Amino acid sequence: MKAYKIALLWLGLALAGGAFAEGKPAPAAKAPAAAVAAAQETVNVNTADAETLARVLQGIGAAKAEAIVQYREEHGEFADVYELANVKGVGERTVEINEDRIVLKD
Numbered sequence: 001m002k003a004y005k006i007a008l009l010w011l012g013l014a015l016a017g018g019a020f021a022e023g024k025p026a027p028a029a030k031a032p033a034a035a036v037a038a039a040q041e042t043v044n045v046n047t048a049d050a051e052t053l054a055r056v057l058q059g060i061g062a063a064k065a066e067a068i069v070q071y072r073e074e075h076g077e078f079a080d081v082y083e084l085a086n087v088k089g090v091g092e093r094t095v096e097i098n099e100d101r102i103v104l105k106d
Helices: 002-015 017-023 033-040 050-056 062-075 081-086 092-098
Strands: none
Touching: 050 062, 062 081, 081 092
16 A cells, blocks of 8 residues: 555656756746736826726726716816725725826826
């Protein structure tokens, strides 16, 4: 029985060979280029149209993007990033997630 376990262990190591070769870790999966670009892109919430807001900001679809534009037109420019949480449907958590993507001036 002991020999059987040892044989199974060797078989498993032989089949996984490439994963343990030279102690190198397996290559990490790469994110799609579009996702990386979108993650690094910023948007000026005081000048952007709804389509751009929806494309760049996570958790903001077309309806919320339109609400942001409408709020801006009624109340003027955003003075603080967290003022976006005053827009119906946009919470503080959504602002936190997007804080690095949001700019207020060009």
